[in-house]
Amino acid sequence: MGFKTVTPNEALIVSGVCINNNKGGNNIIVGGKKWIWPLIQKYSILNLNTMSLEIVSNNVNTKLGVPLTCIGIAQVKIGGKAEQKLLQKASENFLSKDTFQIQALVSETMEGHQRAIIGTMTVEEIYQDRKTFSENVMRIALEDLKALGLVVVSYTLKDIRDNNDYLRSLGMGKTAQVKCEARMGQAEATKISRIKESMAHKARMEQKYINDLIVAESRRNFDLIKAQNEQEVKTQKAISDLAQKLQEAKTKQDVKNAEMAVKVAERKRQIEIQGRKSSFSLIKIKIH
Template sequence: MRCLESAEVTYYRGNDLLPSTGIVLKNVGKSIVRILDIDDLSTHSRHVDQIQFQVPGCFHKSPLLVPGGRVFVWPGIQRVERMPLNTMTLIIESPRIYTQLGVPITVTGVAQVKINGSNQEMLAAACEQFLGKSENEIREIAQETLEGHQRAIMGNMTVEEIYKDRKKFSKAVFEVASSDLVNMGISVVSYTLKDIKDDEGYLRSLGLARTAQVKCDARIGEAEARRDAGIREAEAEKQRVAGKLLNDIEISKSKRDFELQNAAYEKEVQSRKAESELAYELQAAKVKQQIKEEEMQITVLEKTQQIQVEELEIVRQERHLDATVRKPAEAERFRLERLAEADRLRLTAEAEAEAEAIRLRGLAEAEALKAIAHAEAEQMAKKAEAWKNYQNVAKLDMVLQSLPKIAAEISSPLTKCDKVTMICTGEGDIGVSKLTGELFTIMNSLPNLIHTMTGLDIYKNIKTI
């Protein structure tokens, strides 16, 4: 018997009988069926729902995967196993998971997953992983996988990031879970963050801060709205008042035109009436009018002349002001300027004269000093010449004449002392004799001192006299 691995056959639903030549299926939808080589496949009535077939090959051929379609199944030789391909809705709840900053929150997500029947590799992987398992078992495996990835993403994000950017969190879970579940043949159709709960009050604190900010913004917006409304009301009131004033002006103009026109009509009527009934009075009125006009002209002329007189008075007052105030002020200013200039010239001349006097005085003092120096030089020269002509006797005479003066100068300090205290610790004279002896000692040393300084030997010259 030849095994047909795939062919178009008739679909039997409900209590339809499978023919003895094989299982006939049609429009099989979204379940998977695997057919194995066994001998106990019955041919009685069967109920086949939406399935996908996997038919093992006959005579050592590879199995056939049928994700919807038709196939012959040999009774007693092959067995059909089913695996659902419909979309499964999973509620992923992660209770009290610590986020990046250590805040525990509970996150609930909703995922839509299904076994991908359009990709042969993923379909084969799904058959390998889940064939023979119920839908609840497949659902549990997918749910555990998604929850693990959801926990991992929560640990890498802060509460603020998860709360404020749900799309980012959902995208991260979707991408990580998809790359893992695809190896099982399961594709993640969608993932949505459904709910975030917080037992510690962290989200409530964030909400309170945001609520306070929103209320503050609302109050600010309300105040700004009131301000704008007041501005618009004031602007509208301004436009209303301006419009009312314009309307009043137009009404006044209309009244004026009406009254003028009415007066003109009245004048014309009265003129005609006067012409017809009171010609004399009209003529008298005309004369009076002419008189009034003449009077007005006279008044205008008088006003004109008065204006001219006032203008002349203004000119006169200005000239009087020039003569009595401005001119004297200018003359006084000119006088003060001349006086200041004269003082400046006088001070300059005095300073120059003083400088000249100082210069001349300096020259005179210089000449005097020069003359004094010259006289002293001549005197010194004459003294030097005289000293050359002096003999030792004359020199001795000068020295002897100077000795009393020297003695007086030596003893003069003693005349200024109120009290003299003398202390003697050795032998010899004491008292006044001691002091007198010391003075004579000083006087006796003078000849030797003079001989040392001038070369004149007083003792020798005295002996030669």
């Protein structure tokens, strides 16, 4: 036969005589080549690519007896180069099987575990917590598939269905609950908004009242100061008018006094002149 070469995603399983394997069993080569002796040795190839499988469990009773259909997606592969023990187990279990037979066996195993987990949970638990459901399925499947030389890369619950409208009723109930909560939330928000609006209006009115008081106080003070100023102006004007009248009276009196002094002086002068005339007449008489 000569050399046989396989790619990194394939395992070459060599069996027969002259197998260099101290632990017994098949000689396994991953991503390499091997000389195959004709007649005394034979080989098979296992595909190590990840298998994507749809796991369907139809009408399985849940914990409370409600039939449910669950569809999961599992990613499974045969152990790789670093997992020689798993490869050895896989070679023992799948050496004579093709890819479709391997997928059928894995799907059947996974479906059994999926069915078992459905029976331990309620519809509500599965519907509301798919992550826990997926983790439970993967946890119990790991050991069984590991015994076959397989590795579960991932498992996800893809879809949930039922034929009795249970999920639809559950959804309607949830929708009604959400709508009710939304209405209650809206009513609460409206109430809070109105309370805040009322408080804001009250605060505005209180501030307006305070402002009005301040304005009234300012106006009263202004009017008071204005009245005081006007009174002071009137007082000053009255004082000024009185002073002016006093000055005018004083001036008139001074004028009268001056006129009187002039008259007195004139009278004195006339008297002196008259006296002199009388003296002169007496002198003339004596001479004659």
